Amino acid sequence: MPDNARMGLPADYHMHTPLCRHATGEPEDYARHALRLGLTEIGFADHAPMARDDFDDWRMRRDQLAVYVEKVRKAQRDFPALTIRLALEVDYLPGHEDWIRDLAAQHPWDYLIGSVHYVTETWSVDHPGQLQEWAAREVFDVWAEYFRRLTLLAESKLCDIIGHADLPKKFGHRPDRDCTPLFTAMLDAARRSNCAIELNTAGLRKDCREIYPSSEILRLAHARGVPITFGSDAHAPEEVGLNFSEAVALARQMGYTTTCRFVRRQRQFVPLP
Secondary structure: OOHHHHHOOOOEEEEOOHHHOOOOOOHHHHHHHHHHHOOOEEEEEEEOOOOOOOOOOOOOOHHHHHHHHHHHHHHHHHOOOOEEEEEEEEEOOOOOHHHHHHHHOOOOOOEEEEEOOEOOOOOEOOOHHHOHHHHOOOHHHHHHHHHHHHHHHHHHOOOOEEOOOOHHHOOOOOOOOOOHHHHHHHHHHHHHOOOEEEEEHHHHHOOOOOOEOOHHHHHHHHHOOOOEEEEOOEOOHHHOOOOHHHHHHHHHHOOOOEEEEEEOOEEEEEEOO
8 A cells, every 4th residue: 555545645626537638537547546545535626618619629618517527426426435526627717707607506516626727818828839928928927917817716706726826837937036925915815715725736747846836825825824725636547646745744844734625615624634
């Protein structure tokens, strides 16, 4: 048994399915791997459809939402020993708030992860096919716009968890100016909205080689009483729970002693394992 399983792991609340068109493995495969690790709770939060199916090509279509729900429900039936939550990762763009409200009303989700990928209507900062966009902009300006949108997301009260809160560092683009005011504005909004932030271990698998968000942001979050969840952002079954021991250690180092779980969008606190 892996060391992770022996020491216990928090719930993995950020996993995907092939419906997003860039993940492999069915929900049953993710559940099976979670049990192998000793996890007791997981949550699927696949990329939600946008109002227009041609918006981009890395999410489920609108007509696949019911298919997604049934895939997760089937995993719940097939793995009764594992708590499996039904959720979505919704993309926040200013002006698209009504679409998120519409999505939220369509099914009894356990939680919604709100993420910012787009800093314009067409540029997703983490898309490897759009790396050239960075060359035309100042890194700080990109971070400033990203956190402006993330703050709007937090203020909107549309989501329960803020996903990968410093995503622009994915390819190693880090500003040479102090970003503390950007971070604190977002975290203050999250606190007012009772929104958690996730420790997302996918950053350790990217060029930045660092958990999302940074220890600096986590320290500021803890000081403000912003709670946390954990997510692997798994796009393959073997990524479930990956590097969670490291993430828990970081959370404890920042002063956290609890994490959140969600049921029908109601938050509960549980001790860190």
